[in-house]
Amino acid sequence: MLGGRLRDWAPRLMGISAILVVLEVCSRTGVLPRESFPPVSEIYGSLLGLLVEPGLWIEVGRTMRGWAVGLLLAALLAVPLGMLLGASKRAFQMSRLVIEFLRPVPSVALIPLAVLVFGVGQDMKVFLVAFACFWPILFQSIYGVQDVDPVARDTARSYGLPPLARFARIILPSAAPYIATGLRISSAIALILALTAELVVGAPGLGRAIVVSQISGSITQMYALILATGLLGWLLNTVFLSVERRLLRWHPSHREVAL
Amino acid sequence: MLEVSHLRKVYGSEETGNVAVGDLSFVVGEKEFVCILGSSGCGKTTMLRCLSGLAPATSGQILVEGSPVDGPPEDLAYVFQDYSRSLLPWMTVERNVSFPLRYKGMSKQEAKIATADALDAVGLGDRTKAFPWQLSGGMQQRVAIARALAYRPRVLLMDEPFASVDAQTRSDLEDLLLGIWERYAVTIVFVTHDIDEAVYLADRVLVLKAPATVTTVADVDLPRPRDQITTKALPEFARLRSELLSALRH
Incomplete structure (x- = not known):
């Protein structure tokens, strides 16, 4: 087991180290202009320095608050609505055109509107995150309910389960893997939108900190902050995956013991 | 009848x-x-x-x-041809058998006894905590039969x-x-x-x-x-x- 893990990880670590070494050498030898591309070792040093100071964590907290509130809002609206649309053919047909029209609107195009309505603070960020996250969660919820196995439905019905029990015991668990995927995809989207709101509009958070570093000429710190956003995204995805794996261990994509 | x-x-x-x-x-x-x-x-x-x-x-x-x-x-209980789709993969064998019983008005204790009895009758008394997908096709159909039996x-x-x-x-x-x-x-x-x-x-x-x-x-x-x-x-x-x-x- 441990040996297997090591075998998995060795090539990955080698790949990462190789890239880091090449970047370091390119910067030190001047192949890449040093003022725009500081050596990686300095970037990591700067990041480590930031990690022990409260400033970075405050910014992370601001970004994550927009991420969390927006994602939660989107989920609270999109899951029930999606399940309703998935369950009722008529409701699905009625709302289809509206959805097809609204969905392709890129969230960033709504920034001016959001600023107009919500100002440049947290509310604007939450709105953008929620709008962007709403769609993947909505669609996954619709598909999840539409994909409930008819035999499972019939089984529940033949055993006389009332509608509410059929929802709780058959439809919700069937749709859960779809909804979980929707949430995981949306978590990445939420981070992008939160950072965009901070970068473009200047709402407080990691995104604005990156812009401030760039303007003030602390290029190394700018890279360190960009690196921090990447790590944050990776961490969130990992957390979502592991929660999914735990809660949905019965699902074919997470089964450990298969026959 | x-x-x-x-x-x-x-x-x-x-x-x-x-x-x-x-x-x-x-x-x-x-x-x-x-x-x-x-x-x-x-x-x-x-x-x-x-x-x-x-x-x-x-x-x-x-x-x-x-x-x-x-x-x-x-x-009346219905045993479907497609046992792998009729059994619910998120429930253990035991839960698959017992979940309809509450809606028939059985108490928790009655349901427990009926479930254990039915699973014993089909020879799966020792696989109650397994998930259906961990069992062979024949065993899965036995679970489906046990579910029908427990429903009395x-x-x-x-x-x-x-x-x-x-x-x-x-x-x-x-x-x-x-x-x-x-x-x-x-x-x-x-x-x-x-x-x-x-x-x-x-x-x-x-x-x-x-x-x-x-x-x-x-x-x-x-x-x-x-x-x-x-x-x-x-x-x-x-x-x-x-x-x-x-x-x-x-």
């Missing part, structure tokens, strides 16, 4: 629709084991959906213990339950079912397309022709308890077999 009179089921309108069940009448007695034999597409599954109350009949009447079927009856039905409807397991498992399951039938004193309506299986299990075999109309009725007077080797070697078995085969062909 189960009375079907002039059952008719049309998908779509009466003029242009698809007639799945034409004019079906038969009676199944208390604790009788009836096999319904028919080739695929003869309307067997539609008939079962009507009997189980999953689909409304276009006309005609179905009585289970004298009361007309207008939704899934409480005294008076009538058990079975739709080609052993059609997708291997031959050895199939004959084991047939014998298991005969044992259960005697122990639980339940009425069984068993749909199959396999003549040997029908003759081996049944008291009576009905041959169905599209659109689900009874064309032949054969009483099976083979002695019980039956045995895969000696029963199937009886001359009477061979006679019934050829009688039903020619009935199916004509």
Whole structure:
């Protein structure tokens, strides 16, 4: 087991180290202009320095608050609505055109509107995150309910389960893997939108900190902050995956013991 | 126990629709084991959906213990052909068997006893905490049978339950079912397309022709308890077999 893990990880670590070494050498030898591309070792040093100071964590907290509130809002609206649309053919047909029209609107195009309505603070960020996250969660919820196995439905019905029990015991668990995927995809989207709101509009958070570093000429710190956003995204995805794996261990994509 | 009179089921309108069940009448007695034999597409599954109350009949009447079927009856359990889809993968074997019982009004304690009893009856008393997908196909169908048994039905409807397991498992399951039938004193309506299986299990075999109309009725007077080797070697078995085969062909 441990040996297997090591075998998995060795090539990955080698790949990462190789890239880091090449970047370091390119910067030190001047192949890449040093003022725009500081050596990686300095970037990591700067990041480590930031990690022990409260400033970075405050910014992370601001970004994550927009991420969390927006994602939660989107989920609270999109899951029930999606399940309703998935369950009722008529409701699905009625709302289809509206959805097809609204969905392709890129969230960033709504920034001016959001600023107009919500100002440049947290509310604007939450709105953008929620709008962007709403769609993947909505669609996954619709598909999840539409994909409930008819035999499972019939089984529940033949055993006389009332509608509410059929929802709780058959439809919700069937749709859960779809909804979980929707949430995981949306978590990445939420981070992008939160950072965009901070970068473009200047709402407080990691995104604005990156812009401030760039303007003030602390290029190394700018890279360190960009690196921090990447790590944050990776961490969130990992957390979502592991929660999914735990809660949905019965699902074919997470089964450990298969026959 | 189960009375079907002039059952008719049309998908779509009466003029242009698809007639799945034409004019079906038969009676199944208390604790009788009836096999319904028919080739695929003869309307067997539609008939079962009507009997189980999953689909409304276009006309005609179905009585289970004298009361007309207008939704899934409480005294009836349905075992589906597709066990892997009928069992819920997010529930353990035990939960799969016990989850319908609460809605039948059993107390927690009663449900627990009924579940353990049914799983013992199908020989899976030691796999209660496993998930269905960790079991073989034959074992999964046994879980589905246990779920039906725990529900304490008076009538058990079975739709080609052993059609997708291997031959050895199939004959084991047939014998298991005969044992259960005697122990639980339940009425069984068993749909199959396999003549040997029908003759081996049944008291009576009905041959169905599209659109689900009874064309032949054969009483099976083979002695019980039956045995895969000696029963199937009886001359009477061979006679019934050829009688039903020619009935199916004509």
